[in-house]
Amino acid sequence: MLSTASKFKTKDLVMVPLFVALMAIGANVTSFLVIGGVPITLQAIFAIMAGALLGSKLGATAMTVYMLVGLIGAPIFAQMKGGLSTLVSPTFGFILSFILIAYVTGKIIEKASVATFKTFLFACYTGLAITYILGTNYMYFAYITIAQAPDGFTYKMAWVWMVAPLIKDLIVTAIGAIICERVYNATKKNARGYDVAS
Known part of the structure; x- marks a missing residue:
């Protein structure tokens, strides 16, 4: 599960559909709550956990598969949406960001001498x-260029919309870090047969 090899093992690839499913659940379990033009979801934490637990390459692969499955029409994006029309959605930047954050999160952990x-x-x-940063800026420019922005829409308004999701994400990210650290080190301990120094 924690392989960082250039070629993915079969057991690693099993984790891809698992995280695609988690992303689909996280996209819709709370997406009936909308602030401005932004659905409130749990996608960010699952994308972060994908990178932390699967590693940079497999985590990014899982998020890429999630994006592609949604784009071909599966209703796994927020508010049960899917299809190529999502490409012109102002919130598509968040979907793109999930690939990058899984990769970066995983890479930081991989580069650390001690996890x-x-x-x-x-x-x-x-x-x-x-x-x-990526999702909000993409949303702002999408509203300005390709989507119909609400009256009085400004760059500041785009960030104001993100305050409520940010409070939620700050909390769940801390919880996610705790879970990931324990799972990561417990998995290493089981694989090696001895305790990992904390």
């Missing part, structure tokens, strides 16, 4: 920052 809780916390919050 401590601080490492996971830094990696997970870095991933969260990426999704907000």
